[in-house]
Amino acid sequence: MTDDEDRLRRGLRDLAQGDAPAGGAMGVETLLAKGRRARAHRRGAAVACAVVLTVAGAGLGLRATGPGPRTPDSRASVAAAPADQPLELGPAVARIGVGYPYDLVRSCGLRFAVFDGSKWVTDTDLASTIALRGDRVSGSMTLVSKDVARFEMGSGSLKETADFHRVSGGGHCPLLPPANPAKPPVLEQSPANAVEGFWYPHDLIVHCGLRFAQFDGRWWVTVRDYAKETGIDGSGRYVFVTGFIRKTGDRAQFDSPGLKPIEFRPAKDGEEPPVCS
Structure with missing residues (x-):
């Protein structure tokens, strides 16, 4: 507590007890003026602290607000993945309801997957909403049911999902069509x-x-x-x-x-x- 605040509290107590000095009204005005000065001092200190915190936060890369609007650059940063790492493809046998780290390959337009010992395809065009960069898009794959697996990536406004369906045979990569569509490869x-x-x-x-x-x-x-x-x-x-x-x-x-x-x-x-x- 500042000296001004302390004197203000004592003065108000004296007024309430009838011990105020002569010049009552002027004494009240004086006390109120001191109170206003004390409050202004506190507000100034608070503003100064806010400025210091803002500058420090900017220097440390802190963000107090939520994610900004979705831009092509922000989508691309989510889609990027290290190309020198092995693919994340989950286990040979997946458990229903468990999400496993998973990489969709770019060469198939993000529409083909190998998961849980099977091949999977999706009708969802993730490539139209994700800025492709690198050789893959990383996320998680969850076996929702025996024949449905769900791929998820990102979070909040950047979250994308696609449901994959189990298939057999070959020729399911849409960017690698079979030589003879009437006789798809095994x-x-x-x-x-x-x-x-x-x-x-x-x-x-x-x-x-x-x-x-x-x-x-x-x-x-x-x-x-x-x-x-x-x-x-x-x-x-x-x-x-x-x-x-x-x-x-x-x-x-x-x-x-x-x-x-x-x-x-x-x-x-x-x-x-x-x-x-």
Whole structure:
């Protein structure tokens, strides 16, 4: 409490008890004037503190207000994701009602997914509302029911959702139509001229074991033996594995739900897949 405020309180108490000094009305005016000065002093101090806090907040990047209007730049910042990381595709077997980190690949216009051991497609055109940047859009995928999975990204005014439906067969990437629409392929096969750094849906044929892959118009071979850690050993338990493949320089990487990334190198002369039944 300031000295002025203390004197004001004592003066008002004396007036109430009849102990005010001579010149009653003038004494009251004097006390009120002092009160006004005290209040002005407090308001000035409060304003000064607000200015200091505002400047400090600006320097620290603080925001006291809610999100601003939705702009293309703000949408793009949500859609961006690190391109040097493996894809987030969730587990091989998902639980209903549990959200898993998930990446939709850009090469399929955000309409194709591999999740819960199956292929999924959506009719929602996320690409028209999200500013695409990089090779993927990150969010979460939740198994809503046996045949419906929901992808969500962002929050508040930036939140986007899309419901995916379980499908079988191949040729579901809308930007990679089958050569003959009347006879769609059984498997998902990536293009013969793949763009470096982009993920493409791919069914890796493994009935002879996890060793070779045909991608980007040529054969590739694994950089090491992945049979023990994947359980894919050519025993016939797996015929093909669905996932995504991407080339970077002289390497190709295959990602699939529940598996660690599998790395390939270009096959050398004489390296060919074995003949097996």
